[in-house]
Amino acid sequence: MGTPIHVANLNAWFGSHKALQDINLEVPPNHATAIIGPSGCGKSTFVRCLNRMHETVPEARVEGTVRLGDTDVYGNGSSAVEVRRKVGMVFQKPNPFPTMSIYDNVAAGLKLNGVRNRRHLDESVERSLRQSALWDEVKDELKKKSGASLSGGQQQRLCIARALAVEPEVMLMDEPASALDPISTAKIEELIYQLKEQYTIVIVTHNMQQAARVAEFTGFFLMGHLVEFDKTETIFTKPRDKRTEDYVTGRFG
Amino acid sequence: MRTRFQQGLDELKQKLLAMSGMAEQAVDRAVMAYQSRDLQLCNLVLEGEQAINMIEREIDELGLDLLAMQQPMAVDLRFVTAVMKINADLERVGDQAVNIAERVISTVSLPEIDLPIDIQRMAGAASGMVRRALEAFIGADSQMAEAVLQMDDVVDRMNREMFQALVKCMHDRPESVQQALDALLIGRALERVADHATNIAEDVIFWVRGADVRHHANHDQLGAPAL
Numbered sequence: 114m115g116t117p118i119h120v121a122n123l124n125a126w127f128g129s130h131k132a133l134q135d136i137n138l139e140v141p142p143n144h145a146t147a148i149i150g151p152s153g154c155g156k157s158t159f160v161r162c163l164n165r166m167h168e169t170v171p172e173a174r175v176e177g178t179v180r181l182g183d184t185d186v187y188g189n190g191s192s193a194v195e196v197r198r199k200v201g202m203v204f205q206k207p208n209p210f211p212t213m214s215i216y217d218n219v220a221a222g223l224k225l226n227g228v229r230n231r232r233h234l235d236e237s238v239e240r241s242l243r244q245s246a247l248w249d250e251v252k253d254e255l256k257k258k259s260g261a262s263l264s265g266g267q268q269q270r271l272c273i274a275r276a277l278a279v280e281p282e283v284m285l286m287d288e289p290a291s292a293l294d295p296i297s298t299a300k301i302e303e304l305i306y307q308l309k310e311q312y313t314i315v316i317v318t319h320n321m322q323q324a325a326r327v328a329e330f331t332g333f334f335l336m337g338h339l340v341e342f343d344k345t346e347t348i349f350t351k352p353r354d355k356r357t358e359d360y361v362t363g364r365f366g
Numbered sequence: 367m368r369t370r371f372q373q374g375l376d377e378l379k380q381k382l383l384a385m386s387g388m389a390e391q392a393v394d395r396a397v398m399a400y401q402s403r404d405l406q407l408c409n410l411v412l413e414g415e416q417a418i419n420m421i422e423r424e425i426d427e428l429g430l431d432l433l434a435m436q437q438p439m440a441v442d443l444r445f446v447t448a449v450m451k452i453n454a455d456l457e458r459v460g461d462q463a464v465n466i467a468e469r470v471i472s473t474v475s476l477p478e479i480d481l482p483i484d485i486q487r488m489a490g491a492a493s494g495m496v497r498r499a500l501e502a503f504i505g506a507d508s509q510m511a512e513a514v515l516q517m518d519d520v521v522d523r524m525n526r527e528m529f530q531a532l533v534k535c536m537h538d539r540p541e542s543v544q545q546a547l548d549a550l551l552i553g554r555a556l557e558r559v560a561d562h563a564t565n566i567a568e569d570v571i572f573w574v575r576g577a578d579v580r581h582h583a584n585h586d587q588l589g590a591p592a593l
Contacts, residue, residue: 321439322437349439349440349443350439350443350444350576351444351576352440357440358441361440362438362439362440362441362442363368363439
């Protein structure tokens with residue numbers, strides 16, 4: 114089952130530049146939540162703070178609270194590795210391990226976590242590929258074909274399968290379909306719709322129609338601030354804040 | 367700023383204003399035809415219906431194009447959907463003008479008799495509602511639109527009074543039944559014109575404020591602050 118995400122007084126910096134300003138947000142479990150906003154508004158930084166990816170950048174730092182269910186992400190004794198096991202992430206550009214087979218791509222996370230049992234690995238690979246709607250397309254060539262030989266849309270679904278294999282509670286997706294054609298985009302969107310029954314999904318997108326199609330909740334970020342967070346239909350039909358209105362109608366700037 | 371999109375919105379507004387002028391004129395002409403028993407005016411109303419139908423289709427097409435090609439959001443989305451609904455109401459206002467004109471053609475063929483009603487007054491109220499609803503649309507003025515909602519009760523009351531007076535007339539003076547029936551149907555058409563004006567005013571409020579006040583559902587939202 115998905116886990117709620119609680120964010121309180123979250124601030125993030127790159128060196129002296131403050132990229133996030135006092136973000137407070139409750140991401141509901143088992144729903145898709147979209148994060149929208151112009152380039153540089155802090156939306157990617159925000160999701161990278163949810164799984165402690167932000168701190169991998171030199172001179173980057175974070176203050177505030179992020180909770181994934183009962184786990185205090187930045188609490189004393191909390192491990193970045195453990196947090197990232199609970200939070201799968203998919204990026205804009207599909208990034209399968211190029212020299213690995215499809216099977217090994219999906220099994221990589223499990224093997225890294227010490228799983229060696231062949232049957233367990235086989236079952237997890239099949240389950241994950243089925244969940245990411247890729248199984249039927251690759252089942253006959255799992256160990257023959259490399260991940261890099263798949264089409265862009267298939268590679269992205271392979272990356273989603275790889276993230277699902279370790280059974281995360283939350284899936285973060287940073288522009289997951291922006292490099293894909295409309296058919297592959299539709300498959301990813303359908304996948305998001307299916308996956309939210311089991312996971313909490315946070316999706317960063319520049320495509321407002323995509324946010325409207327897949328997400329029940331939407332947050333609008335601007336210059337490091339969370340300007341408005343509400344049901345998606347409210348954000349796109351009657352936003353409360355003038356800045357949100359200007360952004361979603363294209364009058365921004 | 368999205369220039370092409372803005373041009374599309376402007377074009378949609380201009381077309382709707384042109385259509386509203388045609389629909390208003392049709393009602394005014396039909397009522398004037400009743401007062402003056404003028405068959406030529408009736409024919410103008412009947413002929414004008416085609417032009418109203420044509421512009422209705424143009425507005426629908428343009429609205430659909432904007433929805434499909436520009437994917438408007440928030441206030442723009444509310445604007446396009448409001449225009450498409452107002453478009454349908456204006457077309458029906460045109461239909462009511464035709465109904466009135468047909469009743470006038472029927473009644474002119476009969477002996478002229480004096481009926482105890484004031485069609486002119488009711489027509490003035492109904493047309494006034496349409497005019498004010500459209501002024502509210504032009505000025506994005508939700509307060510003016512609210513005022514239109516209040517006016518509907520006045521027209522409803524006039525219609526009820528007219529109905530009672532005409533039923534009594536038919537009872538007392540059986541030779542007046544056909545003329546009284548025509549007047550009754552004209553009154554009903556005017557009452558419907560007022561209903562369409564109410565719909566238009568509700569759509570203006572939805573566009574400007576994002577508040578749905580139809581069927582008295584959210585009258586508490588009438589006072590909600592504008593965006």
